[in-house]
Amino acid sequence: MMLPATAFSLLPVKLLNLDHVGIAVTDLEAALDGYQARYGVGPLYREVVEAQGVEEAMIPVGGSFVQLLQPLAADTPVGRFLEKRGEGLHHVAFMVASIEIALEHLHQQGARLIDESPRPGGRGARIAFVHPADLGGTLIELVELPG
Numbered sequence: 001m002m003l004p005a006t007a008f009s010l011l012p013v014k015l016l017n018l019d020h021v022g023i024a025v026t027d028l029e030a031a032l033d034g035y036q037a038r039y040g041v042g043p044l045y046r047e048v049v050e051a052q053g054v055e056e057a058m059i060p061v062g063g064s065f066v067q068l069l070q071p072l073a074a075d076t077p078v079g080r081f082l083e084k085r086g087e088g089l090h091h092v093a094f095m096v097a098s099i100e101i102a103l104e105h106l107h108q109q110g111a112r113l114i115d116e117s118p119r120p121g122g123r124g125a126r127i128a129f130v131h132p133a134d135l136g137g138t139l140i141e142l143v144e145l146p147g
């Protein structure tokens with residue numbers, strides 16, 4: 001069903017920003033060197049996120065980030081992605097004000113969720129993933145940053 005433009009502000013899931021695009025890489029150092037050499041940009045944050053099985057680096061670009069992800073082991077989601085698909089775009093992440101409200105709304109919509117409840121992400125954020133088969137073949141991450 002198409003909603004009139006005026007109805008969008010009434011939806012409980014308001015996407016506040018395209019927070020980041022997540023890119024799977026096999027060698028984080030090499031990828032960071034490449035971004036620095038090609039585009040003159042470097043990471044603002046870099047951290048190991050055990051809950052996701054990755055080391056990640058966040059490169060600020062405008063109001064968003066490029067998130068480079070190197071798996072900590074082969075038997076992690078990003079490790080399996082690299083094995084199957086090789087390096088490349090892994091997910092897009094939207095910022096929301098409340099991840100619980102967003103997940104509840106998506107659940108009511110019948111969305112195919114990977115995470116029924118939030119889990120810890122980088123930057124102290126809480127995150128949840130929506131399955132790529134749900135919409136447009138794209139893995140979507142919802143991000144709620146700490147207040």
Ligand code: CO
Pocket residue numbers: 020021022067091093141
């Ligand atoms: Co991400």
